[in-house]
Amino acid sequence: MPDSYNPLEIENKWQKSWDSDGVFQVHEDREKPKYYLLEMFPYPSGKIHMGHVRNYTIGDVVARYKRMRGFNVLHPMGWDAFGMPAENAAIQNNTHPAAWTYENIDSMRKQLKRLGFSYDWDRELATCTPEYYRWEQWLFIRMFEKGMVYRKESFVNFCDPCQTVLANEQVEDGACWRCGREVRQKKLWQWYFRITDYAQDLLDYCDKLPGWPEKVTTMQKNWIGKSTGARIRFGIEGREEGIDVFTTRPDTICGASFVCLAPEHPLVTGLAKGSSQTSEVEVFLAKMARQERTAKAIETAEKEGVFTGAYAINPVSGGRVPIYAGNFVLMEYGTGAVMGVPAHDQRDFDFAARYCLPRPVVVQPAGEKLDEATMQEAWTGPGTLVNSEEFSGMDNVVAQTAIADWLQAKNAGEKAERFRLRDWGISRQRYWGTPIPMIHCDTCGIVSVPEKDLPVRLPEDAGLLENGGSPLGSLASFYEVICPKCGENARRDTDTMDTFVESSWYFLRYCSPKEEAAIFDREAVAYWMPVDQYIGGVEHAVMHLLYSRYFTRVLEAEGLVDFKEPFTNLLTQGMVCKETTTCKEHGFLYPEEVDFSKDTPTCTKCGNPVAIGRVEKMSKSKRNVVDPTILLDRYGADTTRLFCLFAAPPERDLEWSDTGVEGSFRFLNRVWRLALRYQDAARNVLAYNGELAALSEGDRDVFRKTHQTIKKVAEDVDRFHFNTAISAVMELVNAVFAAGEKGEDIQNAGVARHLIESICLMLSPVVPHFTQEIWTSLGGEGALPEKAWPQWREDALQEDSILVVVQVNGKLRDRVTLPADADEESIKAAALATEGAVRFMEGKEVKKVIVVKGKLVNIVVG
Structure with missing residues (x-):
């Protein structure tokens, strides 16, 4: 082994070796x-x-x-x-x-x-x-x-800069998840799963x-x-058709003071047509087309709507209620229509307050009497039905089923379930995607591409349009096809x-x-x-x-x-997080643009002081990113890997630390020096696997500590506790160095071999190049990734002696080292004889001695 650790040279060498030998190629093997x-x-x-x-x-x-x-x-x-x-x-x-x-x-x-x-x-x-x-x-x-799969025309989230449709999941706070620009509603033909x-x-x-x-x-x-409730059909005054609403609270139907439709509901324009509300409805619908229409957006948006000029008929009470179009109703959820019950739904309460609509109480809580004139918020809890026709006096939970059954018997509704999940719209009006393998024929309708003609290749030589739009719709060589059914001219679908x-x-x-x-x-x-x-x-x-x-x-x-x-x-x-650094003149700075050598960090561009901000997720916009290439060039892959695993458990955020990276590099150099110390003695000898009694006390301690570490690391890695696994190896390395500093170097070459081999194997998944180099330098053959995990011996885990804590009335007073196999009476006697225990027992009666074998003794005195 070289005297110093050179990560770049080592890593390049072993990567080439593993690649040429196909070490990581894998095939089905039913024997494993x-x-x-x-x-x-x-x-x-x-x-x-x-x-x-x-x-x-x-x-x-x-x-x-x-x-x-x-x-x-x-x-x-x-x-x-x-x-x-x-x-x-x-x-x-x-x-x-x-x-x-x-x-x-x-x-x-x-x-x-x-x-x-x-x-x-x-x-x-x-x-x-x-x-x-x-x-x-x-x-x-x-x-x-x-x-x-089906195709339908519907309102969709459309991003003009990206010239494409977005799924609801791809709209964040009214903006495109990719470009950040405002999303609008647009009616298009779309494919859905x-x-x-x-x-x-x-x-x-x-x-x-x-x-x-x-x-x-x-x-x-x-x-x-998932929501469970009822589908209820409200009639429309003067019309044969009706409005289906879905509600989870059919018990409150007699408290409905309005019906509200989604702006996209097909009835809205028809209801307003010819009424005095026509222009107001048109203005409202135009406004809604410019707003985000997702469930997340409507939860936080101020509730607003417009009266359509038409009225609905309550199927239970027969009452006449106005029909509104409102921004808080989604066409995609339920039926695209809701019944507004202001006294028992806070959203409806707020809407009714804005438009001066009645708020009739139909559920009275026990021991109270709600009055719509004085209510400050909706009552959404349980109670007894009032003002609810034949259902008055009924418990509202019982009434939910009773009213749903009544509606079904009257052919005016039924029990129903609804899901928030909508069918997945997969059409995108972009170029760089998988072409949809469908053909549109004037005679045959929509026809699928024959399997023999797959794949429908995306023409990679097509140039994007000036506005970033897809060229597929204007590329005749792509969209002009022959219908596979009738042989007439047809058009290929140009969505991806x-x-x-x-x-x-x-x-x-x-x-x-x-x-x-x-x-x-x-x-x-x-x-x-x-x-x-x-x-x-x-x-x-x-x-x-x-x-x-x-x-x-x-x-x-x-x-x-x-x-x-x-x-x-x-x-x-x-996430990987790091503090931000900001200069008044240049704004956010990359780490390499800050001089940290001075007491006060300064900007390398202008020399002004730099403000250290809070720790946030690494992002290009905040420039608090660390370029992995810089780390690899300076420390190598193994140090980078080691720090990522040691700095935090995997499910937690990792806070970046330059000193932590340095510490990881120092640890690897420490292991390198340990291997150098014992390489001559350990090279080409077998790892010790004999009896502990045959070893000197110092070698026995190293052998035992090694086996304890193997067990600890395996258990931690099994649980993905990589940081504590690495810490256990660090503890082992430190213990060996500490013994050496006392003049207690390892005497048995086989024990030294066992120690270095075990460290290599345990650290191999974390720092594979580093450990492969040491393994090979000691005479180890083959690729380390193909070696078996080291096995621990149960007999080698047991300590010769144990440290017992001595307490008097629960407070630490002394410690005593005893043989590991000491029985309870021996432990008790030794504890009672310690100097600390004797001092604090003086003049007092021992009432009880509690022994927790292998850990502590608590002497209770009074």
């Missing part, structure tokens, strides 16, 4: 238990960030550890390569999305390889390749033929995912959002699929990425799936994870898989 470890694949932005480094390091440790524990480990990597960001970046950089994407993939692949991750690169895939999206198109057609067909099943299985964080399953439950479609099944393709005859090899999927451990950010709790669960159910319904849930265990890692 399988373990599928997957981190969510990245979007190829061109540069990895510290979030990537942390996420993939966590996964790599688990993959390497499981391999050492005898599992056949699948650990793949690929690229979520389609989507709007590539187009936006291409426009900004005056390049083509394809060129931009493939260049970025090459760049990021090199960066990931430099970190030494144990990926089977032979399984690499990119979702923008025809070999991948061909099967996505194939499945789309299968779903269309089974009625799982019937995810609502699986709403109940997806909800039920949220409670059958014990390996998932509760916060994630709770988020999914809330998004699916939402990028989340690609990420909803990629984990299955990894099982057989080169399969050409099918979407995947079913035997390979049966062997590898489901994923045993999935690692990804909590920000994907709804979109990606819910869609992946849905897609797996679709594949099960098609008979392609025999399971419903794709991910058995889920880890949502915390």
Whole structure:
């Protein structure tokens, strides 16, 4: 071994060696238990960030550890390569999305390889390749033929700068999740997946995912959002048609003082037509078209609406109530209409107050008498029905069923369930995505592309339009086709699929990425799936994870898989955070733009003092980011990996610390020096595995401590407690150095060999290049990742002596060292004889002696 640790030289050497030897290539092996470890694949932005480094390091440790524990480990990597960001970046950089994407993939692949991750690169895939999206198109057609896909005209979230539709999940505070610009409502023909067909099943299985964080399953439950209640039909005065409303409180129907429709409801314009409200309604609808219309948005928006000029008839009381259009009603939820019960719903209370509508009380709480004239807020609790026709005097909970039954008998309603979850709109009016494999024929209607003609290739030589719009609609070579049914001229669909479609099944393709005859090899999927451990950010709790669960159910319904849930265990890692640095003249600064060498940090651009802000998630906008390349150049991959794992448990946020990185580097140098100290003695000898009694006391202590550490590290890694596992190895190393400083160096070469080998094996998943170099220098053969995890011996865990704490009346008074096998009477006698105990017992009667064997003795005196 060289006298000094040179990470760059070592890491490059071993990465080449592992790659040339195919160490991480994996195949189905039914003689071994399988373990599928997957981190969510990245979007190829061109540069990895510290979030990537942390996420993939966590996964790599688990993959390497499981391999050492005898599992056949699948650990793949690929690229979520389609989507709007590539187009936006291409426009900004005056390049083509394809060129931009493939260049970025090459760049990021090199960066990931430099970190030494144990990926089977032979399984690499990119979702923008025809070999991948061909099967996505194939499945789309299968779903269309089974009625799982449909097309309809509807109002959608539309982003003008991005020139595309957004799913509700992709709208954040009224703005596009990618470009941040305001989203408006637009009526378009769209393709939809019937995810609502699986709403109940997806909800039920949220409670059958014990390996998932509760916060994630709770988020999914809330998004699916099941409600139980009744569908009630209100008549419309002077018209034959009616309005269906959904309510969870049918018991309050006699308290309805208005009916409110979603602005997009097809009845709104018809009800207002010819009335004095026509112009007001038109103005209101135009305003609503410019506002975000998602469930999240309407929860916080001020309630407003407009009277349509028409009236509805209450089916129970026969009362006449005005019909409004209101911004707090969603067309997508329930029926797009609600009955307003101001006295018993706070949202309705606020709306009624604004428009001076009645607030009749129909549920009186026990011991109170509500008066609508004096009520300051709605009463939403239990009570007895009043002013409710034949149901007055009935408990309101009982009345919910009674009224629903009455409505059903009168053909005016029925018991019903509704879900917040809406069908998944997957059409995007963008270029860089999977073409939708459908053809529009004037004679035959909508026809699917024949399977023999798949894939429908995205023309990668097409240039984007000046406004960033998709060229597909104006590219005759793409859209002009012959109808496969009648042979007449037809038009290819020019929409592309939402990028989340690609990420909803990629984990299955990894099982057989080169399969050409099918979407995947079913035997390979049966062997590898489901994923045993999935690692990804909590920000994907709804979109990606819910869609992946849905897609797996679709594949099960098609008979392609025999399971419903794709991910058995889920880890949502915390964010990487760092304090911000700000200069008055230059604003936020990158860390390298700050001179920290002075007592007061200064800006390297102007020399002015720099303000240190709060710790926040690393982001380019705040410039509080650390470039992994700088770390790799200075410290190497292993130090970077070690710090990411040691600084915080994986599920917690990691606060960046430059001193912490330095500390990680110092620790590796300390281990290096330890290996140097014993390399001559330990090289080419067998690791000691004999009796403890045959060793000197010092060597016996090292041997015992080594076995205790092996057990501790294995238990911690099994629980993903990587920081405490690393800490245990640090403690072992420190103990050996401390003994050496006392002149108690290891005497037995086999014990030294056992120590260094064990440290290498335990740290191998964390710092693989570093440990491989030491292992080889000691004469170890082969690739360390292929070696078995070290085994601990139960007899070697036992201490010769124990330290017993002595308390008097519960307070610490002394300590005593005793043989580990001392019986209770011996422990009690030794404790009573300690100087501290004798002093505090003087002149007092010993009433009781409590012995907790192996830990403490408490002497109770009075």
